[in-house]
Amino acid sequence: MQKLLRRVTNPILVKEYRSRMRTLKTPVTLFLYLLVMGGVIFGFTYLQYARNVYYNPGDSRMLFVMLAALQLVLIAFVTPGLVAGTISGERERQTLNILLTTHLSPLKIVLSKLVSSLSFMALLVFATLPVYAVIFLFGGVSPGQVLGVFGFYLMAMILFGSVGLFCSAWFKRTGVSTVTAYMLTFALLGGTGLAAVFLNEMLDLLNGHGTHPKLFYVAALNPVLNLIAMFEPEFVTLGSNVEPPITPWVYFLIVYLPVSILLWYLSVKRLMPVKRPIFTRKRKGE
Amino acid sequence: MIRTVNLSMKYGKFRAVHDLNLQIEAGSVFGFVGPNGAGKSTTMSILATLLAPTSGQAYVDGYDVIQNPEEVRRLIGYMPDFFGVYDNLTAVEYLDFYAGAYNIPVEKRETLIRDLLELVNLSMKADAYVDTLSRGMKQRLGLARCLIHDPKVLILDEPASGLDPRARIEMKEILKELKGMGKTILISSHILPELAEMCDHIGIIEQGQLIAMAPVDQIAAQVAGHRVLRVKLRSRAEDAQALVQDAKGVQSVTLEGKTDLLIAYTGDEEGQVALLSRLVSNGLPVLAFSEEAGNLEEVFLTVTKGVGS
Known part of the structure; x- marks a missing residue:
């Protein structure tokens, strides 16, 4: 382990990995995460198939979608908790000022904190692979879709992590930062879906019952609906059979990646002790 | 080595530092004395590139702290009045983290950390978790941390505050050793006699203004x-x-x-x-x-x- 850590040259990552793996909280979190994931999925599988004498691949596909959505919700529950205390914790521990007088730039500090927290989140997701393997065996899902789901998790983790990171840089107290990060994450998780449904109902009321293709742009902002759309595209068109104008996950990436980058920028700005341009062009000879 | 020119810092209407002019020669130990809230920590934070002054300039070895913060950070070792340590890290790992933060090559770190722990008399605590160390030991470890990149200048904000008499004496001895190594040291305290033994010059600050500055034997x-x-x-x-x-x-x-x-x-x-x-x-x-x-x-x-x- 020590030899492996030496290969990682970023000191913040080394420190975070070291100290995280030494706490009891880490195995407990891993255990609880797997318990929830495995418990819900295997419990549901048991209830569905206990009295059946045959397997319907369509049912197992539905089970896989449920597993994917549950994992996404769990990511939304865990990520803000992991990230929201990273910078405010340094401030509370009175170690941030010392860190800012070293050669580590605020940008490097912010991104290292994000990567270290998301690495642990990735470990949690990776640990659930056996659950996926079991459900995958039932059939109904292609390997490409499984890969797509994991790619989507990565996008969602970066988004939720960036929200948590921003709150952590913005608020001095970890408590306030965590609560705000959860509120914003749940707004993304539930608020965007509710907004899509609400707008759909309103348009039905105003224009009569029909399809509203433009609502895709609101519905596809919802991570859960967007993820399910990988299997059932009508989830982002709110039941209509209209073809989405753009692949839902691409739209998700186009919208949320710039949002995440903006949140990193604001976090770095907030962290800089003396406000200066973040990216400075090196002069000749430097 | 350290120079401030009409340095001023305001927090709203409150003037923390007002037209401060300091001149500290290379290799000297400058004691910065003043009651609590006099502006010592603010001045030190500005010199440590953590605060931008409202007006005036501050230089370390000729580098402006606002224009060339990276150069200044390379030159200084800063110890704030209050600082925490990380949980679940040993003293060696703690110093290794900061060695990494100062881009010190991995192969040089082991010897460097061993020497620094010896300098601050913490060799026997090398593998102890830092959060289990006493306050005096943490302060000494903080001093070792300041020295990890071999800075020319040490900015120490009340390094002896909250220490018992033995720990104070140990800290003084280490500072004398550092003085012998030719480091320029800016050290603050709200107790003047505490500084008299180890300083060459004393500056007394109150309400953000320097009210006396002289060699220690002439200050009275x-x-x-x-x-x-x-x-x-x-x-x-x-x-x-x-x-x-x-x-x-x-x-x-x-x-x-x-x-x-x-x-x-x-x-x-x-x-x-x-x-x-x-x-x-x-x-x-x-x-x-x-x-x-x-x-x-x-x-x-x-x-x-x-x-x-």
Whole structure:
């Protein structure tokens, strides 16, 4: 382990990995995460198939979608908790000022904190692979879709992590930062879906019952609906059979990646002790 | 090595530092003294590139702290008045983390960390978790952390505060060793006598303004407006008192015990020579003739009297 850590040259990552793996909280979190994931999925599988004498691949596909959505919700529950205390914790521990007088730039500090927290989140997701393997065996899902789901998790983790990171840089107290990060994450998780449904109902009321293709742009902002759309595209068109104008996950990436980058920028700005341009062009000879 | 020019810092309407002009030579130890809230920590934070002054400039080895913060960070080791440590890291890992933060090559770190722990007398705690160390040990570890990149300048904000007498003495010894290594040290305290032993120069700050700055042995004279000369005689102290009473530059003469005279003197060094030769030529048995450093505690109270508290 020590030899492996030496290969990682970023000191913040080394420190975070070291100290995280030494706490009891880490195995407990891993255990609880797997318990929830495995418990819900295997419990549901048991209830569905206990009295059946045959397997319907369509049912197992539905089970896989449920597993994917549950994992996404769990990511939304865990990520803000992991990230929201990273910078405010340094401030509370009175170690941030010392860190800012070293050669580590605020940008490097912010991104290292994000990567270290998301690495642990990735470990949690990776640990659930056996659950996926079991459900995958039932059939109904292609390997490409499984890969797509994991790619989507990565996008969602970066988004939720960036929200948590921003709150952590913005608020001095970890408590306030965590609560705000959860509120914003749940707004993304539930608020965007509710907004899509609400707008759909309103348009039905105003224009009569029909399809509203433009609502895709609101519905596809919802991570859960967007993820399910990988299997059932009508989830982002709110039941209509209209073809989405753009692949839902691409739209998700186009919208949320710039949002995440903006949140990193604001976090770095907030962290800089003396406000200066973040990216400075090196002069000749430097 | 450290220079500030009309340095000012305002927090809203509150003036934390006002037109501060400091000049600290390379290799010297400068004691920055003042009551709580006088502006010491603010000045040090500016020098450590953590705060931008409202106006004025600050330079470390010629580099402007605002224009060239990276260069300044390379030159300084900063220890704030309060700092925390990371949980679940040993003393070696703690220093290794900061060595990484200063881009020190991995192959050099082991020897460097061992030497630093030895310097701060923490070799026996190398594998102890830092959160289990006593406050004194944490302060010493903090000092080792400051030295990890071999900075020319150390900015130490109240390094001895909250330490028990033994830990204070240990800290003083380490600082003397660092002084011997040629480091320029800016050290703050709200207790003047604490600094007198290890500093070359003292600056007294109150309400953000520098109200006195002088070599440590002259600070009392500068503050009081006169020097105190101690004359030790084998006998005839009363005769000596009568003889120097009306000499030029002598404000007052006090007899201390049966053999010592304390002379409040406003004249120059030539006048002091004349005073001594007057005593000797009159046949008085002078054993010693010296300038008193002055009661620093009294100096501090005189200078900072009532303001700011």
